[in-house]
Amino acid sequence: MIRSVGLSSNGHVDSAAPRRAGSEDAQAVADLLIRSRRAAVDAIPAAVHPDNEVREWIRAVVIPEREVWLMENAGSRPLAVLVLDDDWVDQLYVDPAFTGRGFGSRLIEFAKSRRPAGLQLWTFATNTGAQRFYLRHGFSVAEATDGSGNEEKAPDIRFVWTAPP
Numbered sequence: 234m235i236r237s238v239g240l241s242s243n244g245h246v247d248s249a250a251p252r253r254a255g256s257e258d259a260q261a262v263a264d265l266l267i268r269s270r271r272a273a274v275d276a277i278p279a280a281v282h283p284d285n286e287v288r289e290w291i292r293a294v295v296i297p298e299r300e301v302w303l304m305e306n307a308g309s310r311p312l313a314v315l316v317l318d319d320d321w322v323d324q325l326y327v328d329p330a331f332t333g334r335g336f337g338s339r340l341i342e343f344a345k346s347r348r349p350a351g352l353q354l355w356t357f358a359t360n361t362g363a364q365r366f367y368l369r370h371g372f373s374v375a376e377a378t379d380g381s382g383n384e385e386k387a388p389d390i391r392f393v394w395t396a397p398p
């Protein structure tokens with residue numbers, strides 16, 4: 234078992250707080266997004282954009298204009314990334330070798346603390362694992378589409394979360 238900051242001795246996430254990413258993290262964030270999305274190929278349609286365009290988008294748009302939060306190992310390698318854009322969870326990706334250990338839960342609860350008024354997000358209809366995850370974290374389905382509005386042209390579902398009164 235890899236012992237790292239963010240992981241307890243039983244391999245689950247510990248109390249380490251997410252860290253805000255800066256421009257120096259752009260390459261590592263892009264690596265993580267590309268690797269995680271590729272590993273989820275059965276659940277998430279293949280990316281429309283080639284890797285170099287994804288990298289440029291992370292560097293020029295995502296890091297400077299959105300809120301990017303990381304959980305990382307002792308070597309400062311990101312293991313999970315959360316991107317917030319207004320009330321949208323724009324991206325939530327965990328390193329494929331570290332899924333199912335609580336990183337996603339930690340980051341989605343952190344997102345709620347950053348946006349107490351509420352959150353929304355899109356997930357692909359094929360991504361049933363992520364849907365289970367969001368339902369468990371108090372999100373509910375707001376709408377389902379035929380995918381004509383997204384780049385992948387794949388049916389997707391919008392989930393919303395509002396704080397309990």
Ligand SMILES: CC(C)(COP(=O)(O)OP(=O)(O)OC[C@H]1O[C@@H](n2cnc3c(N)ncnc32)[C@H](O)[C@@H]1OP(=O)(O)O)[C@@H](O)C(=O)NCCC(=O)NCCS
Binds near residue numbers: 269270335339360
């Ligand atoms: C979905 C995801 C963010 C959850 O984070 P996580 O750290 O793995 O999740 P946690 O350990 O906090 O919680 C476990 C739950 O997450 C979901 N999950 C776990 N591994 C997953 C995977 N490889 N793909 C999709 N969902 C997964 C399941 O609902 C799981 O619950 P289960 O044990 O009942 O199946 C993460 O698995 C991931 O990055 N998956 C691939 C990319 C993705 O689907 N991102 C969301 C796009 S909307």
